[in-house]
Each structure stands twice: as structure tokens, then as C-alpha cells.
Amino acid sequence: MKKEFYTVTSSTYSADIQILKGKLESEGIQVFLRDENTINTDPLISDAIGGVKLQVYIADKERAIAIYKELKEYVVDEKGNLIECKVCGKPQLEVVYLRKKLVHKLFPFFEPKKYRCDNCNFLAKSL
Ligand SMILES: [Zn+2]
Numbered sequence: 001m002k003k004e005f006y007t008v009t010s011s012t013y014s015a016d017i018q019i020l021k022g023k024l025e026s027e028g029i030q031v032f033l034r035d036e037n038t039i040n041t042d043p044l045i046s047d048a049i050g051g052v053k054l055q056v057y058i059a060d061k062e063r064a065i066a067i068y069k070e071l072k073e074y075v076v077d078e079k080g081n082l083i084e085c086k087v088c089g090k091p092q093l094e095v096v097y098l099r100k101k102l103v104h105k106l107f108p109f110f111e112p113k114k115y116r117c118d119n120c121n122f123l124a125k126s127l
Pocket residue numbers: 085086087088089090117118119120121122
């Protein structure tokens with residue numbers, strides 16, 4: 001059976017894309033990386049061929065896009081300004097749910113939001 005793929009995003013460095021890949025897979029979405037081996041062998045040609053492409057089945061397209069956006073939308077204050085990390089000062093805080101406790105795996109909406117800095121990985125329980 002022929003399946004069609006949708007390219008969610010592409011990135012020059014495959015490390016960036018591993019984060020999204022892990023997130024999608026944790027949500028049960030099958031992920032395909034294209035051109036990853038080429039790029040790991042020769043990073044200089046990565047830009048030329050458009051970077052690593054992260055693809056999903058067309059059927060998973062909408063969910064994958066929603067997760068991608070959630071992952072890439074940094075936290076803003078009520079005025080829409082990006083909130084800076086308390087540790088490194090970069091305005092790259094993302095909302096994360098760790099789902100470490102069983103109760104949060106079963107009832108994810110009970111888990112309070114946490115904020116992770118995309119730059120230094122600092123994890124804040126509040127802003
Ligand atoms: Zn930071």
C-alpha cells in the first residue's frame with residue numbers, strides 16, 4: 001500500500017529535529033527523517049539539500065503540525081511580549097508537561113504547566 005508523507009519541518013542540523021521527533025513519537029506518531037545520513041556525513045551540504053526533513057504520514061499531518069506549533073511557540077506575557085528565561089535571559093521559554101507521575105499520565109489535565117528554556121534547558125515551575 002502506497003502511503004503519502006507530509007514534511008512537517010526541515011532543519012540544517014539533525015539535532016534540532018530530534019527533539020520534535022521524540023515529542024511526536026511520544027504522542028504515538030510515526031516519524032521519518034529524510035537525508036539524515038547525508039547530513040551527518042557532510043554538514044556542509046546540509047543547506048544545499050534543504051536540511052533534514054521530518055516527515056509523517058498524511059493521516060497524522062494535523063496532529064503533527066499542532067504538536068510542532070506547541071513545541072515552537074514560546075511563552076508570552078499578557079501583552080504578547082516574550083518572557084525571558086530567569087537563568088540565561090533568552091526569551092525562549094516553552095510550556096512542557098513532564099508526565100512523570102502516573103496520575104498525570106492518566107489525567108494529563110491535572111498536571112500544572114512547567115516552563116522549559118529552549119536555550120539553557122532551565123526548568124521553571126512558574127514564571
Ligand atoms: Zn535559559
